[in-house]
Amino acid sequence: MNVNQSAPPVPPFGQPQPVYTGYHQSSYGGQPGSTAPPTPYGAYNGPVPGYQQTPLPGVSRAPPSSEAPPVSTAQAPCGQAAYGQFGQGDVQNGPSSTVQMQRFPGSQPFGSVPLAPVVSQPTVLQPYGPPPTSAQVTAQLAGMQIGGAVAPALPPVRLGYGPPTSLAPASGSYPNSGLYGSYPQGQAPPLSQAQGHLGAQPPQRSAPPQASGFTSPASGGPPMPSVTGPLLPGQGFGGPSVSQPNHVSSPPPQALPPGTQMTGPPGPPPPMHSSQQPGYQLQQNGSFGPARGPQPNYGSPYPGAPTFGSQPGPPQPLPPKRLDPDAIPSPIQVIEDDRNNRGSEPFVTGVRGQVPPLVTTNFLVKDQGNASPRYIRCTSYNIPCTSDMAKQAQVPLAAVIKPLARLPPEEASPYVVDHGESGPLRCNRCKAYMCPFMQFVEGGRRFQCCFCSCINDVPPQYFQHLDHTGKRVDAYDRPELSLGSYEFLATVDYCKNNKFPSPPAFIFMIDVSYNAIRSGLVRLLCEELKSLLDFLPREGGAEESAIRVGFVTYNKVLHFYNVKSSLAQPQMMVVSDVADMFVPLLDGFLVNVSESRAVITSLLDQIPEMFADTRETETVFAPVIQAGMEALKAAECAGKLFLFHTSLPIAEAPGKLKNRDDRKLINTDKEKTLFQPQTGAYQTLAKECVAQGCSVDLFLFPNQYVDVATLSVVPQLTGGSVYKYACFQVENDQERFLSDLRRDVQKVVGFDAVMRVRTSTGIRAVDFFGAFYMSNTTDVELAGLDGDKTVTVEFKHDDRLNEESGALLQCALLYTSCAGQRRLRIHNLALNCCTQLADLYRNCETDTLINYMAKFAYRGVLNSPVKTVRDTLITQCAQILACYRKNCASPSSAGQLILPECMKLLPVYLNCVLKSDVLQPGAEVTTDDRAYVRQLVTSMDVAETNVFFYPRLLPLTKSPIESATEPPAVRASEERLSNGDIYLLENGLNLFLWVGASVQQGVVQSLFSVSSFSQITSGLSVLPVLDNPLSKKVRGLIDSLRAQRSRYMKLIVVKQEDKLEMLFKHFLVEDKSLSGGASYVDFLCHMHKEIRQLLS
């Protein structure tokens, strides 16, 4: 439970408002944006140190690039490869010869702790009769034991696994991978036996979910009780799959342990021959059941591959089989189980170190002293006490923080606390803000800082008596003493130049070159802005937005517009000296929308006409950002630039770029240059923007290479967003663009922000990932920050932690609200600390781990060859799992793959990261697409990375039409598709509707209003609006999926066997990919081998 002495037990949060009434009420109603006047909390006499009192120095811009003018911009025509159209990669023609799986690195030294020898158990440990014969063993393995908790004894592995045989699969690229788990048919018991046996196991499926172990995806049951021991998390694949018609190699009943766990008292001694016989011993683990047809192999041999999957002795009459996909951990099952187990109760944050429900579970949060998981998620909620332990486990200690996360309507926004002129109360030494973990002492006259232990005086006006437990009697009346998240109104000390900020401004900067005009973009945009300007972000109950707006158009030169309300018509001012950008007008450039509405409307009507006949194809880019930033500087305010840009900026100007796209660099040491900006000018410019609080959102409409890697530098460093619409055509793309634009313009943004993460003694924040700028090692500077953006922070030990006091994080975000109010948002989180590694592994969150690992890898490609980055990930994952195996799992055969319950999806998810477009691109994935995705992932939250790397695949006609809930997802693999069904697939960026070739005619009619499958238009992006239940349901589901995501997903209808299906299949991430990415089954086998190497 809560170890924080000062943390309140359970504040009466059924009704937060009542509790806080009398205390800045307007803010307590859950109106985050309230600008209510300060409530009279006595002034704290001591000077409150400013958070960031020194203005950020401006940085002068680098001289114009002197690079040679681009020779030509001719490139691959705008194709389907464009992101946003086909999202994570295009699958076609991935030359597997060039992108084949590389040799994986060998095992690495495993921390400083010597590895324990693999347990060797030559004899039977289980109460299950005599050791099976070799026939039984193989059969049993085929029947998929990954170390059942009650697994029957296995004979020495070598009985089952001989040297390579001649069973090489037809594919030939990898002689054995197709053979995983293949066994002579003769050894298999009749299917009915196996099934019957399994069917008799229900009682064993009643263990609590955390009992661990791969639960059998097929049975869906929780793991068996027998594996519930605290030290056995993660043991054992659960029950064997029960639904496999062609389960030819099930174990004989007597050999089949009840429930067929994957762990458990291990079978036979670990293979003593593991070194001599590098082949996969994995067969032992499991699931080698039913043949499901040939499985693609790893593209290239691993070291020691020769015996991979090899079979011993007897001639093998059957075609190769492989690990049964139903028997390996299923993301769908884990998601489902968590929904069932944790979706009904609110998540109450009063308890330290509690692992929240998964991001895929809908749940409500009650703040009782720790920040909601919507704001902070951690890779582990129980941190090793020492750095040695942490190094041994290799589990990254990281938090994914989304400081301005939007909350569901049922949850109150953080209360705003106003301490008047004295400002928020802080520790004098470490500057941490008052929070529930601070401990009041000496009758309430002082408080001890929970972060640095410093004893501070309580200012008189903040004094309050303590109750008999040592807690302040007003603790529940003060958010900062009882809640995990809250805000403070900042004093002038927290403002730039010691001046309260002006309201921010939005500047719309529109490319009016030939391409922008021709595609219809300019007309569409201007039309939309006329109405969109009425929906600028507002705070609280404000009637109108405080945000001012300005307009610029540009091609090779810039046009500024005076839209002062007193003018009858807008006035244009042209600046052609783009090398030395200045803003030609101050008065009338940034205006209030309602005051200048007529002039603005007139301007937006005229822009498309003015440039209708333009022949100008060249554009500038850096000078546009420079101009917007200078305009904000002149107006002394923060703000956001919305840039709508079409082409590589080749016009003579600072920041001019050349076409340096070169796919030949892929898989070379120079590949990293494709991700790096081609000039340093944009970093310099970004620095200036950050100093001004100028955030840049970039909407790109490229018809060819535009060098996203360089153009996205400023958005990336200023907390902005990049959107990309390749080959934009109004008719095809307007819905997506307008939807994104509306959302982007309306979303609440914090400006000119600085984020600081403080920690209690023993750990500290050492690394940061996200869209921001850092000029020192601690302050994350965000010119802008919206509710979608996350910052991932990694922690390292600098001292020993204490189990009793745990570890504390405090994230403080100083920002200017949309109304121009300076505020501090505080999030606190207390974590447990452990001296046993098992506690670490029991409290991990794989989704968060993957978020961290993806960001780590995606940053790594800037500096290292992609292959090195992939290898590093694999090695780290193997180390994490091997450490668990060695220290936490019960002794068992090395042939068993044992995964911690909380991390049983780590291999499948990691494989998705490894084969993502950034790390393993297919032939059709463009350089810009990769840079774009790399940039997007950097700011993603855990829910977004989760679905991005492992897409959701929803069958549409399996569940009753009247069912209001989303249909249960199926695993992202081709073999899960039934050709009589229709599926939706989404990953947060892309949305496909896949139609099976044998789908019923009635369904086709109901959805597409055509009479047969062949008449459905492939590539369709809009479903006809038809008045029947199925059509309504599917369209409703599409709307609801879109509403859940931060970007509009364009629909693509894909017919089975159609050309477009290749695109769709790229998202079936459990399968081998055309770019050489391993299938889940193959990768799991490979991971097992890596682990074994580490352990041997």
Ligand SMILES: [Zn+2]
């Ligand atoms: Zn302190």
